[in-house]
Amino acid sequence: MIRAGVIGLIIVLGQVLAPMVHAKPQLLASIKPLALIAQEVAGDRAVVDTLLPIAASPHDYPLKMSDHRRLRDADLIIWVGPELESFLARALANIPADKQLPSYTLPNLHWPESPVSDGHNHAHHQHVGGDPHLWLDPRNAGVIAQVLVQKLTQLDPSSAQSYQANAARFIASIEQLDQQLSLQLAPVKTRGFAVYHEGYSHFVGRYELHQVGYVTYTPERRPGAKHLKELQDVLKKEGKCLFVEPYYQTDSMKAIVQSLGLRLGMLDPIGGQQVSSYKELLENLGNSFLTCLTDVAH
Structure with missing residues (x-):
């Protein structure tokens, strides 16, 4: 009886201690693109979760009590920084810095260069070293x-070895993706377009695309009548396509497209429910640009 009791105690202790021994690191990414990158590195050795729902704007999101709890419970919080998720700055002020990875301040990041002026007075301002949508x-x-x-x-x-191997595979795959996108988008580099909000300069700059304007600087800011008039003027001269986003009202944009004879494209910098990898996120963006800008050339 004593022996059976000891064995039973060992089994119970094993069940209690096993989760402690084998507990996986809990990663919480602010937005889906960062979660997709984290998942590539983590593989099955860590649990990766996303804080914001797909349709929520990373520019302005009201944190719930459950969100605060998730932030406290995470072993590592991956976010861009207050430059994008300003709503997180206050909540993270009470969380140790070593539990955070703010990607905006990382060394060796690539930032879009200042656009070269071609003599036109465009209704266009591009972020220079400041656009927080750096995953693009x-x-x-x-x-x-x-x-x-x-x-x-x-x-x-x-x-450690698993994380290193996963990251090496991921970096090799995105280097190939980078080359693929460069070749794919080269034929449409000179065709003008406008985007819904000024958040694509990393993608536009990397592949030397010809963005001539944007509807609004941030999604929460309604564009003024003067700005929209300037945008329509430049699109009338050299625009081929106007890109909207799936999470915002587009009726007024459709009216501009119809009046100017443009094509209407769709860009999703976050990745919808169907996007399951970082590679797929960027491939979708590339295909969106290519489809909208190529079709109008014929």
């Missing part, structure tokens, strides 16, 4: 992945 340049995804290897290794040293 695949080289930056590689930078984030390398830092994630360091962070995950600190949390889970026994899986």
Whole structure:
């Protein structure tokens, strides 16, 4: 009886201690693109979750009590920084810095260069070194992945080799993706277009596309009548396509497209429910640009 009791105690202790021994690091990414990058590095050795729902704007999101709890419980929080998710700055002020990975301040990031003036007075201003949508340049995804290897290794040293191998495979795949996008988009580099909000300069700059304007600087800011008039003027001269986004009202944009004889395209910088990898996110963007800008050339 005593022996059976001891065996039973050992089994119970084993059940209690097993989760502690084998607990996987809990990663919480603010937005889906960062979660997709994190998942590539983590593989099955860590749990990756996303804070914001797909349709929520990373510019302005009201945190719920359950969100605060998720932030406190995470082993590592991956976000861009207050430059994008300003709503997170206050909540993260009470969380240790070593539990955070703010990607905006990472060294070796690639930033879009200032656009070269071609003599036109465009209704266009491009972020220079400040656009926080930095994941739209695949080289930056590689930078984030390398830092994630360091962070995950600190949390889970026994899986270091797995994290390193995963990151190496991911970086090799996005280098190939980068070359693919460069070739794919080269034929449409000179064709003008406008985007819904000024958040694509990393993608536009990397592939030297010809963005001539934007509808609104941030999605929460309604464009003024003067700005829309200037935008229509430049689109009338050299625009081929106007891109909208799936999470915002587009009726007024459709009216502009119809009046100017443009094509209407769709860009999703976050990735909808169907997007399951970082590669797919950027491939979708590339295909959207190519489809909208190529079709009007014929």
